[in-house]
Amino acid sequence: MNRRIAILSIASACLAGCTTMAPSYTRPDAPVTAAWPTGPAYKSIAAQAGDPAASGLKWNEFFVNPQLRKLITLALANNRDLRVAALNVEKSQAMYGIQRAALLPTVNANAAGSVQRLPADVSGTGQAMISRNYNVGLGVSVYEIDLFGRVRSLKDQALEQYLATDQARRSIQISLVSEVANNYLILAADRERLKLALDTLESQQASYRLIQSRFSAGASSELDLNQAQTGVDSARVDVARVTTHVAQDENLLTLVVGAQLPAELLPTGFSAVGTLRELPTGVPSEVLQRRPDIMQAEHQLMSANANIGAARAAFFPRITLSTSIGTSSSQLSGLFSPGSLAWGFVPQITLPIFDYGRNKAGLTVAERDRDIFLAQYEKTIQSAFREVADALAQNGTVMEQLQAQQSLTDAASKSYSLSQACYQGGAASYLNVLDSQRSLYGAQQGLIGINLTRLSNLVTLYKVLGGVSE
Numbered sequence: 001m002n003r004r005i006a007i008l009s010i011a012s013a014c015l016a017g018c019t020t021m022a023p024s025y026t027r028p029d030a031p032v033t034a035a036w037p038t039g040p041a042y043k044s045i046a047a048q049a050g051d052p053a054a055s056g057l058k059w060n061e062f063f064v065n066p067q068l069r070k071l072i073t074l075a076l077a078n079n080r081d082l083r084v085a086a087l088n089v090e091k092s093q094a095m096y097g098i099q100r101a102a103l104l105p106t107v108n109a110n111a112a113g114s115v116q117r118l119p120a121d122v123s124g125t126g127q128a129m130i131s132r133n134y135n136v137g138l139g140v141s142v143y144e145i146d147l148f149g150r151v152r153s154l155k156d157q158a159l160e161q162y163l164a165t166d167q168a169r170r171s172i173q174i175s176l177v178s179e180v181a182n183n184y185l186i187l188a189a190d191r192e193r194l195k196l197a198l199d200t201l202e203s204q205q206a207s208y209r210l211i212q213s214r215f216s217a218g219a220s221s222e223l224d225l226n227q228a229q230t231g232v233d234s235a236r237v238d239v240a241r242v243t244t245h246v247a248q249d250e251n252l253l254t255l256v257v258g259a260q261l262p263a264e265l266l267p268t269g270f271s272a273v274g275t276l277r278e279l280p281t282g283v284p285s286e287v288l289q290r291r292p293d294i295m296q297a298e299h300q301l302m303s304a305n306a307n308i309g310a311a312r313a314a315f316f317p318r319i320t321l322s323t324s325i326g327t328s329s330s331q332l333s334g335l336f337s338p339g340s341l342a343w344g345f346v347p348q349i350t351l352p353i354f355d356y357g358r359n360k361a362g363l364t365v366a367e368r369d370r371d372i373f374l375a376q377y378e379k380t381i382q383s384a385f386r387e388v389a390d391a392l393a394q395n396g397t398v399m400e401q402l403q404a405q406q407s408l409t410d411a412a413s414k415s416y417s418l419s420q421a422c423y424q425g426g427a428a429s430y431l432n433v434l435d436s437q438r439s440l441y442g443a444q445q446g447l448i449g450i451n452l453t454r455l456s457n458l459v460t461l462y463k464v465l466g467g468v469s470e
Contacts, residue, residue, distance in 0.1 A: 020149030020156065022309025025302055030288060031378045032385040041393040059177045062277050062462050067265045068184050071257060075180045078258030082176055085169040092158075092165040099158035102151050105143040105321075111136045113332075135342060136335055137326015145319045153309030160303035167296035174292065178463040179256050182456055187249040188267035189452040194242040195269060196444055201235035204437075208232050211430065224430040231434055270451055276458040284385060290466035291384055297377040304370040311366035314359045315352065322346040387464040391457060398454045405443070405450045412440040 036042065060069055076082065113134040120128045146152055208228040214220035254261050267273055288294055327335045328342040352359060419436040422428035 020153045020306070020309040021312040022149070022153050022156065022306050025305050027298070028301075028374060028377065030284070030381050032284060032288075032381055034284060036284065036392060037389050041396050043396040059462070059467060062467065063181060064277065065273055067267065068181060068273070071184060071253075071261070071265050072177055072180050074259055075176055075257040076173070079176055079256065080258055082169070082172055085172045089162070089166050089169050092162040096155075096158040096162040099151075099155045102144070103146065103155060105140045107138055107140055109138055110326075132330045133328065134330070134332050134335055135326055135328040137324050137328075137342065139322070139324035139326075139344075141322055143321045145321060147319060148313040148316045150310050150313035150318070153306050153313065156306035157303045157310065160299045160306060164296045164299035164303065167292040167299060170292035171296060174463055174467055176256070177467070178459050180253070181459045183249065183253045183256055184267060185273065185452055185455050185459070187246065187253060188270050188273050189448055190242060190245045190249050191267060192269040192448050193445065194239070194246055196441075196448070197235060197238040197242050200437075200441055201232070201239055204228070204231040204235045207433075220430070227430050227434050231437060270448070273455065276455060276462075284388075287388060287465055288381055288384060291464075292466070294377075294380050294384055297373070297380040301370065301373040301377045304366070304373045308363070308366045308370060311359070311363040314362060317349050317351045320348045320350070322348070384464065388461075391460045391464050394453070394457045395461060398450065398457055402447075402450050402454055405447045409440070409443040409447050412436070412443040416440045 059072060063069055063072065113132075115130065115132050117130045118128065120126055123129045144151055208225075208231070211220050211224050211228045215222065215225045250261065250266070323343075323345050325341075325343040327340040329335045329337065329340050416433075416436040416439070419428060419432045423430055423433045
Protein backbone atom coordinates (compact mmCIF):
# COMPACT_ATOMS: atom_id res chain seq x y z
CA MET A 1 0.00 0.00 0.00
CA ASN A 2 2.84 2.40 0.86
CA ARG A 3 4.49 1.59 -2.47
CA ARG A 4 1.30 2.49 -4.38
CA ILE A 5 1.02 5.77 -2.49
CA ALA A 6 4.65 6.63 -3.37
CA ILE A 7 4.06 5.85 -7.06
CA LEU A 8 0.91 7.98 -7.15
CA SER A 9 2.72 10.85 -5.43
CA ILE A 10 5.52 10.81 -8.00
CA ALA A 11 2.99 10.64 -10.88
CA SER A 12 1.08 13.60 -9.45
CA ALA A 13 4.30 15.58 -9.15
CA CYS A 14 5.20 14.86 -12.76
CA LEU A 15 1.76 15.92 -13.96
CA ALA A 16 2.02 19.10 -11.95
CA GLY A 17 5.26 19.81 -13.77
CA CYS A 18 3.39 20.00 -17.08
CA THR A 19 2.57 23.65 -16.35
CA THR A 20 4.95 26.59 -16.04
CA MET A 21 4.98 29.86 -14.16
CA ALA A 22 5.71 31.89 -17.31
CA PRO A 23 3.28 34.74 -18.06
CA SER A 24 0.64 33.99 -20.67
CA TYR A 25 1.92 35.24 -24.03
CA THR A 26 -0.24 37.46 -26.21
CA ARG A 27 1.11 38.91 -29.43
CA PRO A 28 1.57 42.67 -28.92
CA ASP A 29 -0.37 45.03 -31.13
CA ALA A 30 1.64 46.27 -34.08
CA PRO A 31 2.79 49.88 -33.48
CA VAL A 32 1.96 50.90 -37.07
CA THR A 33 -1.16 51.85 -38.98
CA ALA A 34 -3.38 49.28 -40.67
CA ALA A 35 -2.75 50.69 -44.17
CA TRP A 36 0.20 51.88 -46.20
CA PRO A 37 0.79 55.64 -46.59
CA THR A 38 -1.14 57.48 -49.27
CA GLY A 39 -0.29 60.50 -51.36
CA PRO A 40 1.17 61.53 -54.72
CA ALA A 41 4.12 59.15 -54.35
CA TYR A 42 1.97 56.04 -53.80
CA LYS A 43 0.03 55.80 -57.04
CA SER A 44 0.53 52.08 -57.51
CA ILE A 45 -0.90 50.96 -54.14
CA ALA A 46 -4.61 51.19 -54.92
CA ALA A 47 -4.40 48.65 -57.71
CA GLN A 48 -2.31 46.23 -55.66
CA ALA A 49 -3.56 46.50 -52.09
CA GLY A 50 -6.08 43.67 -52.08
CA ASP A 51 -4.05 41.01 -53.88
CA PRO A 52 -2.30 38.55 -51.55
CA ALA A 53 -0.55 36.68 -54.36
CA ALA A 54 2.88 37.97 -53.39
CA SER A 55 2.88 36.03 -50.12
CA GLY A 56 3.83 32.76 -51.82
CA LEU A 57 6.03 34.06 -54.65
CA LYS A 58 9.31 32.18 -54.74
CA TRP A 59 12.54 33.74 -55.94
CA ASN A 60 12.79 31.47 -58.98
CA GLU A 61 9.31 32.66 -60.03
CA PHE A 62 10.14 36.33 -59.49
CA PHE A 63 13.52 36.40 -61.28
CA VAL A 64 12.84 35.28 -64.83
CA ASN A 65 16.37 35.65 -66.24
CA PRO A 66 17.96 32.15 -66.47
CA GLN A 67 21.53 33.42 -65.94
CA LEU A 68 20.49 35.28 -62.80
CA ARG A 69 18.67 32.22 -61.51
CA LYS A 70 21.81 30.13 -61.91
CA LEU A 71 23.89 32.74 -60.06
CA ILE A 72 21.40 32.79 -57.19
CA THR A 73 21.46 28.99 -57.01
CA LEU A 74 25.25 29.13 -56.94
CA ALA A 75 25.16 31.69 -54.12
CA LEU A 76 22.71 29.64 -52.04
CA ALA A 77 25.14 26.73 -52.23
CA ASN A 78 28.38 28.63 -51.61
CA ASN A 79 27.82 31.86 -49.68
CA ARG A 80 29.70 31.67 -46.36
CA ASP A 81 27.37 33.94 -44.39
CA LEU A 82 24.46 31.68 -45.27
CA ARG A 83 26.53 28.63 -44.39
CA VAL A 84 27.27 30.08 -40.93
CA ALA A 85 23.56 30.84 -40.45
CA ALA A 86 22.64 27.24 -41.33
CA LEU A 87 25.23 25.92 -38.87
CA ASN A 88 23.84 28.20 -36.17
CA VAL A 89 20.41 26.67 -36.77
CA GLU A 90 21.85 23.18 -36.31
CA LYS A 91 23.60 24.34 -33.14
CA SER A 92 20.39 25.83 -31.71
CA GLN A 93 18.50 22.67 -32.58
CA ALA A 94 21.06 20.59 -30.67
CA MET A 95 20.87 22.94 -27.67
CA TYR A 96 17.10 22.59 -27.66
CA GLY A 97 17.51 18.81 -27.72
CA ILE A 98 19.78 19.02 -24.66
CA GLN A 99 17.28 21.13 -22.74
CA ARG A 100 14.32 18.96 -23.77
CA ALA A 101 16.16 15.84 -22.55
CA ALA A 102 16.27 17.37 -19.05
CA LEU A 103 12.50 16.75 -18.76
CA LEU A 104 13.11 12.99 -18.60
CA PRO A 105 15.29 11.02 -16.21
CA THR A 106 18.68 9.90 -17.43
CA VAL A 107 19.26 6.18 -16.78
CA ASN A 108 22.86 5.04 -16.48
CA ALA A 109 24.31 1.55 -16.26
CA ASN A 110 27.27 1.14 -13.97
CA ALA A 111 29.64 -1.53 -12.77
CA ALA A 112 32.27 -1.08 -10.11
CA GLY A 113 34.60 -3.02 -7.92
CA SER A 114 36.77 -2.13 -4.94
CA VAL A 115 39.46 -3.92 -2.94
CA GLN A 116 40.58 -2.43 0.39
CA ARG A 117 43.07 -3.56 3.09
CA LEU A 118 42.41 -2.45 6.65
CA PRO A 119 45.20 -2.58 9.24
CA ALA A 120 44.56 -4.45 12.49
CA ASP A 121 44.10 -1.36 14.68
CA VAL A 122 41.18 -0.06 12.58
CA SER A 123 39.61 -3.26 11.29
CA GLY A 124 37.37 -3.73 14.32
CA THR A 125 38.41 -7.35 14.65
CA GLY A 126 41.96 -6.77 15.87
CA GLN A 127 43.37 -8.39 12.77
CA ALA A 128 44.33 -7.01 9.40
CA MET A 129 41.76 -7.78 6.75
CA ILE A 130 41.08 -7.27 3.03
CA SER A 131 37.55 -6.33 2.00
CA ARG A 132 36.15 -6.68 -1.50
CA ASN A 133 32.97 -5.26 -3.02
CA TYR A 134 31.57 -5.64 -6.53
CA ASN A 135 28.33 -4.22 -7.88
CA VAL A 136 26.41 -3.90 -11.14
CA GLY A 137 23.25 -1.84 -11.56
CA LEU A 138 21.09 0.82 -13.20
CA GLY A 139 20.53 4.24 -11.72
CA VAL A 140 18.85 7.61 -12.16
CA SER A 141 21.16 10.42 -11.10
CA VAL A 142 19.78 13.72 -9.73
CA TYR A 143 16.56 13.88 -11.75
CA GLU A 144 14.60 17.06 -11.01
CA ILE A 145 10.87 16.59 -10.54
CA ASP A 146 9.61 19.71 -12.31
CA LEU A 147 6.86 20.69 -9.86
CA PHE A 148 6.96 24.39 -10.69
CA GLY A 149 7.87 24.22 -14.38
CA ARG A 150 11.47 25.49 -14.11
CA VAL A 151 12.89 22.84 -16.46
CA ARG A 152 9.94 23.12 -18.84
CA SER A 153 10.35 26.90 -18.99
CA LEU A 154 14.00 26.47 -19.89
CA LYS A 155 12.97 23.97 -22.58
CA ASP A 156 10.43 26.47 -23.99
CA GLN A 157 13.10 29.17 -23.97
CA ALA A 158 15.50 26.93 -25.91
CA LEU A 159 12.76 26.08 -28.42
CA GLU A 160 12.00 29.74 -29.11
CA GLN A 161 15.70 30.48 -29.50
CA TYR A 162 15.95 27.66 -32.05
CA LEU A 163 12.94 29.00 -33.97
CA ALA A 164 14.39 32.53 -33.87
CA THR A 165 17.69 31.24 -35.26
CA ASP A 166 15.88 29.49 -38.09
CA GLN A 167 14.05 32.71 -38.96
CA ALA A 168 17.41 34.52 -38.92
CA ARG A 169 18.66 32.01 -41.49
CA ARG A 170 15.60 32.66 -43.67
CA SER A 171 16.16 36.40 -43.38
CA ILE A 172 19.80 36.04 -44.43
CA GLN A 173 18.76 33.81 -47.33
CA ILE A 174 16.22 36.33 -48.64
CA SER A 175 18.78 39.12 -48.23
CA LEU A 176 21.33 37.03 -50.13
CA VAL A 177 18.94 36.45 -53.02
CA SER A 178 18.25 40.18 -53.17
CA GLU A 179 21.93 41.09 -52.89
CA VAL A 180 22.92 38.79 -55.76
CA ALA A 181 20.15 40.26 -57.91
CA ASN A 182 21.06 43.86 -57.09
CA ASN A 183 24.77 43.29 -57.73
CA TYR A 184 23.87 41.59 -61.00
CA LEU A 185 21.80 44.62 -62.02
CA ILE A 186 24.57 47.04 -61.02
CA LEU A 187 27.04 45.06 -63.13
CA ALA A 188 24.59 45.15 -66.05
CA ALA A 189 24.17 48.92 -65.65
CA ASP A 190 27.92 49.55 -65.48
CA ARG A 191 28.51 47.41 -68.56
CA GLU A 192 25.81 49.46 -70.28
CA ARG A 193 27.62 52.61 -69.17
CA LEU A 194 30.92 51.22 -70.44
CA LYS A 195 29.37 50.50 -73.82
CA LEU A 196 27.99 54.05 -73.93
CA ALA A 197 31.38 55.50 -72.94
CA LEU A 198 33.16 53.48 -75.64
CA ASP A 199 30.62 54.56 -78.26
CA THR A 200 31.00 58.17 -77.14
CA LEU A 201 34.79 57.93 -77.31
CA GLU A 202 34.58 56.51 -80.82
CA SER A 203 32.21 59.33 -81.85
CA GLN A 204 34.47 61.99 -80.29
CA GLN A 205 37.54 60.58 -82.00
CA ALA A 206 35.71 60.64 -85.36
CA SER A 207 34.70 64.26 -84.74
CA TYR A 208 38.26 65.15 -83.79
CA ARG A 209 39.62 63.62 -86.98
CA LEU A 210 37.05 65.51 -89.05
CA ILE A 211 37.85 68.84 -87.36
CA GLN A 212 41.56 68.16 -87.68
CA SER A 213 41.05 67.74 -91.43
CA ARG A 214 39.00 70.94 -91.57
CA PHE A 215 41.65 72.73 -89.52
CA SER A 216 44.36 71.60 -91.95
CA ALA A 217 42.22 72.93 -94.81
CA GLY A 218 41.61 76.21 -92.95
CA ALA A 219 37.89 75.54 -92.53
CA SER A 220 38.01 75.24 -88.72
CA SER A 221 39.79 77.21 -86.04
CA GLU A 222 42.36 76.04 -83.55
CA LEU A 223 39.75 76.65 -80.83
CA ASP A 224 37.45 74.11 -82.49
CA LEU A 225 40.31 71.62 -82.63
CA ASN A 226 41.12 72.06 -78.93
CA GLN A 227 37.47 71.80 -77.97
CA ALA A 228 37.23 68.54 -79.92
CA GLN A 229 40.31 67.30 -78.07
CA THR A 230 38.61 67.99 -74.70
CA GLY A 231 35.68 65.83 -75.81
CA VAL A 232 38.02 62.96 -76.66
CA ASP A 233 39.91 63.23 -73.37
CA SER A 234 36.72 63.45 -71.34
CA ALA A 235 35.42 60.29 -73.01
CA ARG A 236 38.74 58.50 -72.32
CA VAL A 237 38.45 59.40 -68.62
CA ASP A 238 34.94 57.98 -68.49
CA VAL A 239 35.98 54.76 -70.23
CA ALA A 240 38.77 54.19 -67.70
CA ARG A 241 36.54 55.05 -64.74
CA VAL A 242 33.65 52.80 -65.78
CA THR A 243 36.05 49.97 -66.66
CA THR A 244 37.22 50.08 -63.04
CA HIS A 245 33.63 49.99 -61.81
CA VAL A 246 32.84 46.93 -63.95
CA ALA A 247 35.83 45.07 -62.52
CA GLN A 248 34.85 46.00 -58.96
CA ASP A 249 31.26 44.93 -59.61
CA GLU A 250 32.48 41.52 -60.74
CA ASN A 251 34.69 41.19 -57.65
CA LEU A 252 31.78 42.02 -55.34
CA LEU A 253 29.45 39.60 -57.11
CA THR A 254 32.11 36.88 -56.81
CA LEU A 255 32.33 37.51 -53.06
CA VAL A 256 28.55 37.39 -52.59
CA VAL A 257 28.13 34.26 -54.69
CA GLY A 258 31.06 32.60 -52.91
CA ALA A 259 32.45 30.94 -56.03
CA GLN A 260 34.11 31.82 -59.31
CA LEU A 261 31.63 33.36 -61.74
CA PRO A 262 31.15 31.55 -65.06
CA ALA A 263 31.60 34.09 -67.84
CA GLU A 264 28.43 32.97 -69.60
CA LEU A 265 26.33 33.96 -66.57
CA LEU A 266 27.49 37.59 -66.51
CA PRO A 267 25.22 40.23 -68.09
CA THR A 268 26.35 42.18 -71.13
CA GLY A 269 23.90 45.01 -70.42
CA PHE A 270 20.29 45.74 -69.54
CA SER A 271 19.08 44.11 -72.75
CA ALA A 272 20.30 40.76 -71.36
CA VAL A 273 18.63 41.17 -67.98
CA GLY A 274 15.04 41.00 -69.17
CA THR A 275 12.20 41.95 -66.85
CA LEU A 276 11.20 41.18 -63.28
CA ARG A 277 7.72 40.28 -62.16
CA GLU A 278 5.58 42.99 -60.62
CA LEU A 279 4.71 42.42 -56.96
CA PRO A 280 1.33 43.17 -55.35
CA THR A 281 1.84 44.73 -51.95
CA GLY A 282 -0.97 43.25 -49.86
CA VAL A 283 -1.95 44.87 -46.56
CA PRO A 284 0.47 45.60 -43.69
CA SER A 285 -0.80 42.77 -41.46
CA GLU A 286 -0.05 40.19 -44.19
CA VAL A 287 3.42 41.59 -44.82
CA LEU A 288 4.32 41.68 -41.13
CA GLN A 289 3.22 38.08 -40.66
CA ARG A 290 5.51 36.72 -43.36
CA ARG A 291 8.71 38.73 -42.83
CA PRO A 292 11.29 36.44 -41.17
CA ASP A 293 13.03 39.26 -39.28
CA ILE A 294 9.75 40.10 -37.53
CA MET A 295 9.09 36.43 -36.77
CA GLN A 296 12.63 36.17 -35.40
CA ALA A 297 12.04 39.14 -33.10
CA GLU A 298 8.76 37.62 -31.87
CA HIS A 299 10.41 34.27 -31.10
CA GLN A 300 13.08 36.11 -29.11
CA LEU A 301 10.32 37.88 -27.19
CA MET A 302 8.60 34.55 -26.50
CA SER A 303 11.93 33.09 -25.36
CA ALA A 304 12.38 35.93 -22.86
CA ASN A 305 8.80 35.41 -21.70
CA ALA A 306 9.49 31.71 -21.03
CA ASN A 307 12.63 32.61 -19.11
CA ILE A 308 10.48 34.57 -16.63
CA GLY A 309 8.82 31.25 -15.73
CA ALA A 310 12.19 29.73 -14.87
CA ALA A 311 13.12 32.81 -12.80
CA ARG A 312 9.83 32.62 -10.87
CA ALA A 313 10.26 28.91 -10.21
CA ALA A 314 13.63 29.62 -8.57
CA PHE A 315 11.71 30.98 -5.53
CA PHE A 316 10.14 27.58 -4.87
CA PRO A 317 11.59 24.26 -3.69
CA ARG A 318 13.53 22.05 -6.07
CA ILE A 319 12.99 18.32 -5.67
CA THR A 320 15.59 15.95 -7.06
CA LEU A 321 15.60 12.18 -7.10
CA SER A 322 18.46 9.70 -7.31
CA THR A 323 17.73 5.98 -7.52
CA SER A 324 19.66 2.81 -8.21
CA ILE A 325 18.97 -0.91 -8.44
CA GLY A 326 21.35 -3.77 -9.10
CA THR A 327 23.38 -6.49 -7.44
CA SER A 328 26.23 -6.32 -4.98
CA SER A 329 28.60 -9.00 -3.64
CA SER A 330 32.00 -9.44 -2.08
CA GLN A 331 32.86 -11.92 -4.85
CA LEU A 332 32.51 -11.56 -8.61
CA SER A 333 30.89 -15.00 -8.77
CA GLY A 334 28.20 -13.91 -6.35
CA LEU A 335 26.95 -10.86 -8.25
CA PHE A 336 23.92 -12.67 -9.64
CA SER A 337 23.34 -15.10 -6.78
CA PRO A 338 20.05 -15.10 -4.82
CA GLY A 339 20.01 -12.42 -2.15
CA SER A 340 22.47 -10.09 -3.96
CA LEU A 341 19.81 -7.52 -4.87
CA ALA A 342 20.76 -3.96 -3.82
CA TRP A 343 18.82 -0.72 -4.31
CA GLY A 344 18.91 2.89 -3.25
CA PHE A 345 16.36 5.72 -3.17
CA VAL A 346 17.57 9.24 -2.37
CA PRO A 347 15.00 12.04 -2.70
CA GLN A 348 16.22 15.56 -1.91
CA ILE A 349 14.43 18.88 -1.52
CA THR A 350 16.16 22.25 -1.65
CA LEU A 351 14.29 25.29 -0.37
CA PRO A 352 15.82 28.77 -0.82
CA ILE A 353 15.74 30.70 2.47
CA PHE A 354 18.45 33.36 2.47
CA ASP A 355 19.95 34.17 -0.93
CA TYR A 356 20.50 37.89 -0.31
CA GLY A 357 18.18 38.90 -3.15
CA ARG A 358 19.75 36.68 -5.80
CA ASN A 359 16.48 35.12 -7.00
CA LYS A 360 14.66 38.45 -6.89
CA ALA A 361 17.40 40.05 -8.97
CA GLY A 362 17.25 37.12 -11.39
CA LEU A 363 13.52 37.65 -11.85
CA THR A 364 14.07 41.38 -12.43
CA VAL A 365 16.70 40.59 -15.07
CA ALA A 366 14.31 38.18 -16.81
CA GLU A 367 11.49 40.73 -16.79
CA ARG A 368 13.70 43.51 -18.12
CA ASP A 369 14.97 41.17 -20.85
CA ARG A 370 11.34 40.60 -21.85
CA ASP A 371 10.73 44.37 -21.95
CA ILE A 372 13.87 44.88 -24.06
CA PHE A 373 12.84 42.22 -26.57
CA LEU A 374 9.34 43.73 -26.69
CA ALA A 375 10.80 47.12 -27.61
CA GLN A 376 13.06 45.47 -30.21
CA TYR A 377 10.07 43.58 -31.65
CA GLU A 378 8.09 46.79 -32.00
CA LYS A 379 11.07 48.60 -33.53
CA THR A 380 11.50 45.77 -36.04
CA ILE A 381 7.87 46.17 -37.11
CA GLN A 382 8.25 49.94 -37.43
CA SER A 383 11.46 49.57 -39.46
CA ALA A 384 9.81 46.99 -41.72
CA PHE A 385 6.82 49.29 -42.28
CA ARG A 386 9.16 52.15 -43.18
CA GLU A 387 11.17 49.94 -45.61
CA VAL A 388 8.03 48.88 -47.45
CA ALA A 389 6.64 52.42 -47.50
CA ASP A 390 9.91 53.78 -48.93
CA ALA A 391 9.99 51.10 -51.62
CA LEU A 392 6.35 51.79 -52.52
CA ALA A 393 7.01 55.53 -52.72
CA GLN A 394 9.80 54.90 -55.19
CA ASN A 395 7.73 52.35 -57.09
CA GLY A 396 4.89 54.85 -57.46
CA THR A 397 7.05 57.48 -59.18
CA VAL A 398 9.83 55.61 -60.98
CA MET A 399 7.85 55.08 -64.20
CA GLU A 400 7.17 58.80 -64.45
CA GLN A 401 10.90 59.45 -63.96
CA LEU A 402 11.70 56.88 -66.66
CA GLN A 403 9.25 58.40 -69.14
CA ALA A 404 10.52 61.92 -68.48
CA GLN A 405 14.15 60.81 -68.77
CA GLN A 406 13.43 59.01 -72.04
CA SER A 407 11.81 62.16 -73.43
CA LEU A 408 14.80 64.20 -72.25
CA THR A 409 17.20 61.77 -73.94
CA ASP A 410 15.26 61.91 -77.21
CA ALA A 411 15.26 65.71 -77.14
CA ALA A 412 18.98 65.83 -76.34
CA SER A 413 19.70 63.45 -79.22
CA LYS A 414 17.76 65.67 -81.64
CA SER A 415 19.55 68.78 -80.35
CA TYR A 416 22.90 67.09 -80.85
CA SER A 417 22.03 66.21 -84.46
CA LEU A 418 20.83 69.78 -85.17
CA SER A 419 23.93 71.34 -83.62
CA GLN A 420 26.17 69.15 -85.78
CA ALA A 421 24.24 70.21 -88.89
CA CYS A 422 24.48 73.89 -87.90
CA TYR A 423 28.21 73.59 -87.28
CA GLN A 424 28.84 71.86 -90.59
CA GLY A 425 26.77 74.57 -92.29
CA GLY A 426 28.80 77.30 -90.57
CA ALA A 427 25.82 78.62 -88.60
CA ALA A 428 27.23 77.71 -85.14
CA SER A 429 30.53 77.14 -83.37
CA TYR A 430 31.82 73.77 -82.30
CA LEU A 431 31.16 74.77 -78.70
CA ASN A 432 27.44 74.30 -79.39
CA VAL A 433 28.13 70.80 -80.69
CA LEU A 434 30.22 70.00 -77.61
CA ASP A 435 27.54 71.26 -75.21
CA SER A 436 24.84 69.29 -77.02
CA GLN A 437 26.96 66.15 -76.95
CA ARG A 438 27.57 66.52 -73.21
CA SER A 439 23.86 67.03 -72.61
CA LEU A 440 23.06 63.91 -74.61
CA TYR A 441 25.71 61.88 -72.80
CA GLY A 442 24.38 63.01 -69.42
CA ALA A 443 20.80 62.18 -70.44
CA GLN A 444 21.83 58.70 -71.62
CA GLN A 445 23.67 58.12 -68.35
CA GLY A 446 20.59 59.26 -66.44
CA LEU A 447 18.41 56.87 -68.44
CA ILE A 448 20.64 53.95 -67.47
CA GLY A 449 20.50 55.07 -63.83
CA ILE A 450 16.70 55.27 -63.74
CA ASN A 451 16.38 51.88 -65.44
CA LEU A 452 18.64 50.49 -62.72
CA THR A 453 16.52 52.20 -60.05
CA ARG A 454 13.33 50.69 -61.52
CA LEU A 455 14.67 47.13 -61.52
CA SER A 456 16.39 47.48 -58.14
CA ASN A 457 13.14 48.79 -56.67
CA LEU A 458 11.37 45.58 -57.70
CA VAL A 459 14.13 43.53 -56.05
CA THR A 460 13.79 45.65 -52.91
CA LEU A 461 10.02 45.13 -52.90
CA TYR A 462 10.57 41.38 -53.16
CA LYS A 463 12.82 41.56 -50.09
CA VAL A 464 10.81 43.91 -47.89
CA LEU A 465 7.48 42.23 -48.65
CA GLY A 466 8.89 38.98 -47.25
CA GLY A 467 9.55 37.08 -50.47
CA VAL A 468 9.88 33.32 -50.17
CA SER A 469 13.56 32.27 -50.35
CA GLU A 470 13.17 28.51 -50.85
